[in-house]
Amino acid sequence: MKKKIILTGDRxxxxxxxxxxxxxxxxxxxxxxxxxxFVIIADTxxxxxxxxxxxxxxxxxxxxxxxxxxxxxxxxxxxxxxxxLIPEIAELTMYYMNLVSVSRLKRNxxxxxxxxQRNFSNEDKDNSEDSIPLGFLAYPVNQAADITAFQxxxxxxxxxxxxxxxxxxxxxxxxxxxxxxxxxEPVIKVPDRITRLPGIDGTAxxxxxxxxxxxxxxxxxxxxxxxxxxxxDPNHLNVSDPGNVEENPVxxxxxxxxPDQEAxxxxxxxxxxxxxxxxxxKQHLLYILQQMLEPIRKRREYFAQDKGEIMHILEKGTAxxxxxxxxxxxxxxxxxxxxxx
Amino acid sequence: MKKKIILTGDRxxxxxxxxxxxxxxxxxxxxxxxxxxFVIIADTxxxxxxxxxxxxxxxxxxxxxxxxxxxxxxxxxxxxxxxxLIPEIAELTMYYMNLVSVSRLKRNxxxxxxxxQRNFSNEDKDNSEDSIPLGFLAYPVNQAADITAFQxxxxxxxxxxxxxxxxxxxxxxxxxxxxxxxxxEPVIKVPDRITRLPGIDGTAxxxxxxxxxxxxxxxxxxxxxxxxxxxxDPNHLNVSDPGNVEENPVxxxxxxxxPDQEAxxxxxxxxxxxxxxxxxxKQHLLYILQQMLEPIRKRREYFAQDKGEIMHILEKGTAxxxxxxxxxxxxxxxxxxxxxx
Numbered sequence: 001m002k003k004k005i006i007l008t009g010d011r012x013x014x015x016x017x018x019x020x021x022x023x024x025x026x027x028x029x030x031x032x033x034x035x036x037x038f039v040i041i042a043d044t045x046x047x048x049x050x051x052x053x054x055x056x057x058x059x060x061x062x063x064x065x066x067x068x069x070x071x072x073x074x075x076x077x078x079x080x081x082x083x084x085l086i087p088e089i090a091e092l093t094m095y096y097m098n099l100v101s102v103s104r105l106k107r108n109x110x111x112x113x114x115x116x117q118r119n120f121s122n123e124d125k126d127n128s129e130d131s132i133p134l135g136f137l138a139y140p141v142n143q144a145a146d147i148t149a150f151q152x153x154x155x156x157x158x159x160x161x162x163x164x165x166x167x168x169x170x171x172x173x174x175x176x177x178x179x180x181x182x183x184x185e186p187v188i189k190v191p192d193r194i195t196r197l198p199g200i201d202g203t204a205x206x207x208x209x210x211x212x213x214x215x216x217x218x219x220x221x222x223x224x225x226x227x228x229x230x231x232x233d234p235n236h237l238n239v240s241d242p243g244n245v246e247e248n249p250v251x252x253x254x255x256x257x258x259p260d261q262e263a264x265x266x267x268x269x270x271x272x273x274x275x276x277x278x279x280x281x282k283q284h285l286l287y288i289l290q291q292m293l294e295p296i297r298k299r300r301e302y303f304a305q306d307k308g309e310i311m312h313i314l315e316k317g318t319a320x321x322x323x324x325x326x327x328x329x330x331x332x333x334x335x336x337x338x339x340x341x
Numbered sequence: 342m343k344k345k346i347i348l349t350g351d352r353x354x355x356x357x358x359x360x361x362x363x364x365x366x367x368x369x370x371x372x373x374x375x376x377x378x379f380v381i382i383a384d385t386x387x388x389x390x391x392x393x394x395x396x397x398x399x400x401x402x403x404x405x406x407x408x409x410x411x412x413x414x415x416x417x418x419x420x421x422x423x424x425x426l427i428p429e430i431a432e433l434t435m436y437y438m439n440l441v442s443v444s445r446l447k448r449n450x451x452x453x454x455x456x457x458q459r460n461f462s463n464e465d466k467d468n469s470e471d472s473i474p475l476g477f478l479a480y481p482v483n484q485a486a487d488i489t490a491f492q493x494x495x496x497x498x499x500x501x502x503x504x505x506x507x508x509x510x511x512x513x514x515x516x517x518x519x520x521x522x523x524x525x526e527p528v529i530k531v532p533d534r535i536t537r538l539p540g541i542d543g544t545a546x547x548x549x550x551x552x553x554x555x556x557x558x559x560x561x562x563x564x565x566x567x568x569x570x571x572x573x574d575p576n577h578l579n580v581s582d583p584g585n586v587e588e589n590p591v592x593x594x595x596x597x598x599x600p601d602q603e604a605x606x607x608x609x610x611x612x613x614x615x616x617x618x619x620x621x622x623k624q625h626l627l628y629i630l631q632q633m634l635e636p637i638r639k640r641r642e643y644f645a646q647d648k649g650e651i652m653h654i655l656e657k658g659t660a661x662x663x664x665x666x667x668x669x670x671x672x673x674x675x676x677x678x679x680x681x682x
Contacts, residue, residue: 043679044435051439052519058678084679087428090435094385094483097476098392102443105475134446134479135438141475142435178393315682337399338384338425341656 006031007152007186009040009083012060013050016067017213018289019197019206022256027156027191029072037078038150038321039068041314044084045142048135065310067216070300075313081321082314083146088325092145092332097138099174100167105137109163114139144168149325151184159190179335197256198249202231214289216296223293227286232278239277250281257288347372348493348527350381350424353401354391357408358554359630360538360547363597368497368532370413378419379491379662380409382655385424385431386483389476406651408557411641416654422662423655424487429666433486433673438479440515441508446478451504455480485509490666492525500531520676538597539590543572555630557637564634568627573619580618591622598629 008028010016016025031037041064046057061082068080083089105111115132140163147155147168155165165188172183198204199212206213214226232250236243245251245268258264267284270276303310333339349369351357357366372378382405387398402423409421424430446452456473481504488496488509496506506529513524539545540553547554555567573591577584586592586609599605608625611617644651674680 047436047677047679048439051436054520054678061681082681084432084674085681087432090431091425091428094431094434094476095388095392097479098389098474100475101472102475102478103471106471130444130447131442133439134441134443134482135435137443138438138475138479179395311682333425336388337395338388340402340423340426341652 003034003036004153005150006035006037006154006156006189007040007147007150008037008156009042009146010064011042011046012057012064013046014060014208015063015215015217017206017208017215018253018256019213020067021071021216022197023158023191024156025068025071025073028078031156032074032078035154038152038324039073039078039080040083040146040321041065041080042083042146044089045139047084048133048139048142051133051135061314062307062310063217065314066300066303069303069310069313070216070296072299075317079317079320080314081318085318086149086322086325088322088329089142089145089149091329092149093138093142095332095336096141096144096171096175099171099178100141102137104170105140105167108140108167110161111137111140140164140167141171144171147186148172148183149328150321151324151328152186153184154189155186156189156191158196162188162190175332179332182331182335198252200226200230200249202247202249216293217300218293219297220290220294223289224286227289228279228282230282230285232281236271236278240274242274243271243276243278245271250278250285253285254281254288257285257292259288344375344377345494346491347376347378347495347497347530348381348488348491349378349497350383350487351405352383352387353398353405354387355401355549356404356556356558358547358549358556359594359597360554361408362412362557363538364499364532365497366409366412366414369419372497373415373419376495379493379665380414380419380421381424381487381662382406382422383424383487386480388425389474389480389483392474392476402655403648403651404558406655407641407644410644410651410654411557411637413640416658420658420661421655422659426659427490427663427666429663429670430483430486430490432670433490434479434483436673436677437482437485437512437516440512440519441482443478445511446481446508449481449504449508451502452478452481481505481508482512485512488527489513489524490669491662492665492669493527494525495530496527497530497532499537503529503531516673520673523672523676539593541567541571541590543588543590557634558641559634560638561631561635564630565627568630569620569623571623571626573622577612577619581615583615584612584617584619586612591619591626594626595622595629598626598633600629 008024010020028037028039041061043057043061047054050057065080069075073080143164144167157165165186169185172185175183196204197206199206199210200214201212203210203212214223218226230250233244233248235241251268254264267276267281271281330339349365351361369378369380382402384398384402388395391398406421410416414421484505485508498506506527510526513526516524537545538547540547540551541555542553544551544553555564559567571591574585574589576582592609595605608617608622612622671680
């Protein structure tokens with residue numbers, strides 16, 4: 001039986017952090033054995049709001065690839081490829097753009113939120129939705145092209161990305177209604193386990209742009225500095241004070257990464273009762289993260305020594321991705337009657 | 342010395358008419374000897390507002406090509422190609438879309454006007470600018486990609502298309518500022534002579550959508566019916582009445598097509614003085630148009646007999662167009678630092 005196809009990936013705008021690890025990387029490592037997995041390094045999408053920083057995007061294509069290999073995404077079974085090298089995605093985007101109205105895109109909650117988070121420098125500061133680059137508004141359409149180019153059955157994303165997948169479904173259904181049944185309707189696959197890690201500053205989400213992230217590539221020294229400086233319960237002033245473990249990122253991290261969750265429950269009770277100091281808990285977390293990140297760091301260093309090999313992996317993955325997407329585009333062109341020769 | 346490059350073309354949404362002839366075809370026939378001319382059959386752009394009518398677009402790719410060959414555009418010196426077969430144009434469009442804001446596109450007068458002329462069926466009838474398909478809003482960006490893919494020096498368009506070229510210039514300048522000098526700034530080339538022909542119903546512009554056009558492919562019978570039924574001066578009731586030649590499409594046509602403009606002046610004076618009947622003037626126009634269209638019709642029939650040869654011409658032109666645009670895209674990718682391998 002044909003293996004189901006998964007599409008997943010990242011925008012190369014920075015190295016990957018622990019939030020990515022629990023949010024998606026871990027799932028990819030597990031899924032790659034069971035599914036035909038394509039991982040897109042979405043440089044074209046990174047450029048939609050980094051048009052003036054091509055160096056940043058270029059640099060992070062390499063960083064993200066290193067992160068993938070370091071955590072154990074296996075290029076022999078997972079296809080890692082670069083989006084901008086797949087012209088079929090650009091072509092599909094052009095055709096899908098005719099199937100979605102401008103107002104529909106503006107109503108997309110994810111687009112709305114992302115527009116708020118960004119600060120587009122533009123002449124129209126008074127009308128944020130119109131001040132965005134057209135490419136950014138077209139982002140969900142481009143994502144539909146990514147997913148359908150590989151006729152993905154499953155798209156593993158967090159709950160917050162559901163509107164993006166709904167947009168893809170709308171496009172797929174409209175395309176199939178007009179031109180005939182060509183595109184596969186993808187199914188969203190929300191991961192079972194915790195998907196959102198707070199930042200080290202205690203804000204709800206670890207994020208590169210908020211500067212509150214622990215990167216997979218952080219050195220032991222940097223890691224130590226970040227963990228020991230983490231936000232905890234601000235009311236837990238003395239060791240003997242009762243502490244809060246719920247809104248406490250140190251414990252959130254432990255719930256995400258401590259392999260001994262039973263012992264962790266014990267520790268949480270001690271902290272809540274009073275008598276367990278933050279430094280002790282942080283040292284425990286630091287130990288666990290060092291244990292976890294050390295082999296990743298080692299593999300990263302190993303791969304980083306041979307940039308040529310990395311490029312070879314990307315080239316091979318991209319060639320395979322083109323083969324698959326070319327087949328899809330060919331079917332699409334035939335259905336749209338633009339298969340001339 | 343390198344020949345200057347011209348880009349021009351049409352959206353294949355219908356066969357070409359006399360308005361196209363005086364507006365652009367005539368210029369192309371003249372320019373092809375002096376310039377390196379690329380003629381784009383913009384099927385991708387035709388689909389932006391014909392997404393649900395792919396048959397119409399497909400059919401008219403052939404019709405428009407036949408019209409080109411029939412009027413004397415010579416495929417041995419002019420490169421005729423199909424837009425959707427040039428993936429480089431889609432790719433450039435994606436990158437340029439990051440350089441233009443949504444509001445800038447909405448302010449484009451040509452986009453505004455075209456939105457008004459069309460009647461997009463959509464849920465948002467109350468907000469016409471937002472109810473358009475994204476692809477239609479992106480139309481000027483796609484046109485910038487067309488022009489720059491061939492590094493065109495000159496774009497021969499009417500005055501009404503100037504805002505589209507201004508948009509291209511803005512994109513070119515922004516691209517060159519961010520990524521370095523790669524793209525050529527095109528110059529608009531407004532034709533010297535009359536560019537706008539009225540419709541046979543007397544409205545200001547001959548247009549397929551207004552149903553007031555004389556097509557290059559009209560049979561002698563259809564031509565006769567259209568010319569003899571043309572709108573004239575509504576106050577010229579009796580032959581002896583003085584007539585108006587200015588707002589009279591029959592005379593506008595004669596001013597555009599009568600090879601003997603001196604005799605025409607005489608005829609205009611007779612008409613203005615009174616004593617010259619509409620039927621006589623129309624018969625004269627019919628004779629001139631038959632003279633002009635007969636060889637075009639003959640060549641059209643000749644070419645139409647061998648669809649395989651037409652496809653061969655398009656295939657050859659498209660291959661040449663790809664070669665040129667691939668070179669541009671390669672320079673663009675290098676400048677944008679997305680030339681990985």
